Amino acid sequence: xxxxxxxxxxxxxxxxxxxxxxxxxxxxxxxxxxxxxxxxxxxxxxxxxxxxxxxxxxxxxxxxxxxxxxxxxxxxxxxxxxxxxxxxxxxxxxxxxxxxxxxxxxxxxxxxxxxxxxxxxxxxxxxxxxxxxxxxxxxxxxxxxxxxxxxxxxxxxxxxxxxxxxxxxxxxxxxxxxxxxxxxxxxxxxxxxxxxxxxxxxxxxxxxxxxxxxxxxxxxxxxxxxxxxxxxxxxxxxxxxxxxxxxxxxxxxxxxxxxxxxxxxxxxxxxxxxxxxxxxxxxxxxxxxxxxxxxxxxxxxxxxxxxxxxxxxxxxxxxxxxxxxxxxxxxxxxxxxxxxxxxxxxxxxxxxxxxxxxxxxxxxxxxxxxxxxxxxxxxxxxxxxxxxxxxxxxxxxxxxxxxxxxxxxxxxxxxxxxxxxxxxxxxxxxxxxxxxxxxxxxxxxxxxxxxxxxxxxxxxxxxxxxxxxxxxxxxxxxxxxxxxxxxxxxxxxxxxxxxxxxxxxxxxxxxxxxxxxxxxxxxxxxxxxxxxxxxxxxxxxxxxxxxxxxxxxxxxxxxxxxxxxxxxxxxxxxxxxxxxxxxxxxxxxxxxxxxxxxxxxxxxxxxxxxxxxxxxxxxxxxxxxxxxxxxxxxxxxxxxxxxxxxxxxxxxxxxxxxxxxxxxxxx
Numbered sequence: 001x002x003x004x005x006x007x008x009x010x011x012x013x014x015x016x017x018x019x020x021x022x023x024x025x026x027x028x029x030x031x032x033x034x035x036x037x038x039x040x041x042x043x044x045x046x047x048x049x050x051x052x053x054x055x056x057x058x059x060x061x062x063x064x065x066x067x068x069x070x071x072x073x074x075x076x077x078x079x080x081x082x083x084x085x086x087x088x089x090x091x092x093x094x095x096x097x098x099x100x101x102x103x104x105x106x107x108x109x110x111x112x113x114x115x116x117x118x119x120x121x122x123x124x125x126x127x128x129x130x131x132x133x134x135x136x137x138x139x140x141x142x143x144x145x146x147x148x149x150x151x152x153x154x155x156x157x158x159x160x161x162x163x164x165x166x167x168x169x170x171x172x173x174x175x176x177x178x179x180x181x182x183x184x185x186x187x188x189x190x191x192x193x194x195x196x197x198x199x200x201x202x203x204x205x206x207x208x209x210x211x212x213x214x215x216x217x218x219x220x221x222x223x224x225x226x227x228x229x230x231x232x233x234x235x236x237x238x239x240x241x242x243x244x245x246x247x248x249x250x251x252x253x254x255x256x257x258x259x260x261x262x263x264x265x266x267x268x269x270x271x272x273x274x275x276x277x278x279x280x281x282x283x284x285x286x287x288x289x290x291x292x293x294x295x296x297x298x299x300x301x302x303x304x305x306x307x308x309x310x311x312x313x314x315x316x317x318x319x320x321x322x323x324x325x326x327x328x329x330x331x332x333x334x335x336x337x338x339x340x341x342x343x344x345x346x347x348x349x350x351x352x353x354x355x356x357x358x359x360x361x362x363x364x365x366x367x368x369x370x371x372x373x374x375x376x377x378x379x380x381x382x383x384x385x386x387x388x389x390x391x392x393x394x395x396x397x398x399x400x401x402x403x404x405x406x407x408x409x410x411x412x413x414x415x416x417x418x419x420x421x422x423x424x425x426x427x428x429x430x431x432x433x434x435x436x437x438x439x440x441x442x443x444x445x446x447x448x449x450x451x452x453x454x455x456x457x458x459x460x461x462x463x464x465x466x467x468x469x470x471x472x473x474x475x476x477x478x479x480x481x482x483x484x485x486x487x488x489x490x491x492x493x494x495x496x497x498x499x500x501x502x503x504x505x506x507x508x509x510x511x512x513x514x515x516x517x518x519x520x521x522x523x524x525x526x527x528x529x530x531x532x533x534x535x536x537x538x539x540x541x542x543x544x545x546x547x548x549x550x551x552x553x554x555x556x557x558x559x560x561x562x563x564x565x566x567x568x569x570x571x572x573x574x575x576x577x578x579x580x581x582x583x584x585x586x587x588x589x590x591x592x593x594x595x596x597x598x599x600x601x602x603x604x605x606x607x608x609x610x611x612x613x614x615x616x617x618x619x620x621x622x623x624x625x626x627x628x629x630x631x632x633x634x635x636x637x638x639x640x641x642x643x644x645x646x647x648x649x650x651x652x653x654x655x656x657x658x659x660x661x662x663x664x665x666x667x
């Protein structure tokens with residue numbers, strides 16, 4: 001499943017010849033100000049002039065690419081991965097598919113899409129792909145994004161920060177549900193479109209036309225259909241295919257500490273936020289609860305194979321735990337209070353990506369994890385949505401807790417009876433369930449023991465210097481991964497970069513394929529023949545790589561990649577019980593979908609680092625961010641690969657690239 005990537009890059013829309021970099025949009029860098037006006041009460045983050053879902057009806061539909069474009073792009077992506085004979089064989093299969101079976105499937109897909117104008121052609125198959133996967137969601141699907149520390153260090157106390165994050169999360173939820181959350185819009189010309197005047201005007205434009213009104217002033221609204229699954233949502237294991245469950249009536253928070261599970265209301269009967277001092281009191285009560293860790297922590301079952309977990313969950317219900325499970329599933333979200341303090345970035349990555357398996361409920365739409373020393377992160381289940389919605393939530397929570405915290409160091413917790421307000425869920429277990437929990441923990445420990453994570457910071461330059469050199473920062477980062485892998489293993493392999501298609505109704509993601517004939521040629525020149533090219537020639541190759549990567553990124557953001565189209569055609573053939581065309585059984589098709597380098601990028605003022613596991617046993621999971629004057633990578637691997645060496649090779653590649661940019665020859 002090469003497509004199970006974490007945080008999405010939304011990149012490059014094109015308008016009148018100018019390319020917009022949408023990555024800064026959703027990834028929250030001072031390109032826009034969400035708040036129309038500050039909310040008067042503590043109930044809302046802000047009160048948007050334009051209703052949250054105002055643009056949803058009129059969003060453009062995700063286009064289905066022309067079949068000949070898809071085949072051309074597919075073959076271009078295959079070229080650097082195959083020798084001449086292999087390529088000729090793959091080319092022949094692709095052309096046969098295009099003129100035969102593929103053509104029929106494509107026509108059927110278009111007809112189907114015309115009958116389903118309320119959604120996108122990828123939405124159903126994509127949900128199905130996630131929910132039908134039987135692997136554990138831990139390491140295979142759930143990514144994490146960690147928060148930067150609160151700039152005011154005294155607010156990083158575990159109890160204070162947890163209380164503030166819970167309060168801000170409820171404020172976000174209430175703002176969203178009241179339709180007062182500022183719509184997610186990318187403003188190409190904020191002076192025109194991100195103004196009170198424009199907002200007051202556009203709110204009176206009917207929803208069915210509002211997108212066009214925004215488009216006229218170079219503003220691009222993004223799909224927000226996933227947002228409703230943020231709260232009160234859980235992925236329920238079922239045999240064969242899981243289900244997504246949402247119950248907006250739930251008013252309680254799920255809290256985990258030492259593998260014990262608690263619940264208490266954070267929204268009152270009138271739908272208002274419970275007093276922050278009371279929430280603080282309840283969390284303080286949980287943190288000081290002397291109940292030992294359970295011998296059989298039920299949460300670890302959520303890390304199991306989905307069919308195994310489905311069977312055990314049925315047994316849990318039958319053993320008299322149905323009400324407890326209902327409380328877990330309908331909770332607003334999960335707050336995990338960890339007993340450990342973090343040693344360093346690597347420790348944070350391991351803890352936030354998987355933890356010990358006992359103090360998590362991985363099936364919740366998202367969990368906020370807070371360690372003893374106040375480090376915070378979000379770990380999220382991936383089937384319901386992509387990084388765009390989660391990152392918006394994270395940006396807002398960080399802003400709200402740091403600018404308008406509702407409790408403070410030294411704030412007195414309310415004098416309330418937390419012992420009766422907080423419920424510790426006690427599960428009835430028989431010997432079969434205890435054996436299932438024990439086995440789940442063994443499987444979990446075995447899986448995570450194989451994972452290595454390492455990080456690198458390249459301090460010689462970043463976004464500013466690359467932009468001065470008229471190079472795409474993302475293209476250069478991706479090129480460094482290609483060079484690094486070539487230096488370490490002597491080959492070019494299938495590479496995946498996630499790109500959001502949220503500019504379209506019910507868009508999900510598309511794949512950018514960063515391994516190209518240009519990166520292959522450039523990598524060979526830098527790594528294998530450093531003395532054989534002049535600085536000017538190497539500079540020319542860097543330009544070529546940057547230009548081509550920019551084109552791929554723009555195409556992907558506009559729904560013009562090849563991966564999702566070929567996936568949808570295969571899904572359609574399968575659903576009809578049709579035998580698959582040999583394009584899909586070609587070893588080259590299997591190889592390009594075995595993504596050894598799986599990459600995703602993120603920069604945001606709220607986020608310190610993000611990460612995910614490799615998507616194949618012999619792969620790397622590469623989370624990276626390009627900052628103004630440095631580049632950071634957080635990379636994971638299993639024993640088949642050496643992640644420390646890989647990062648040294650990437651660092652050396654970046655050094656070589658920046659040496660050339662400074663006009664010096666490679667030594």
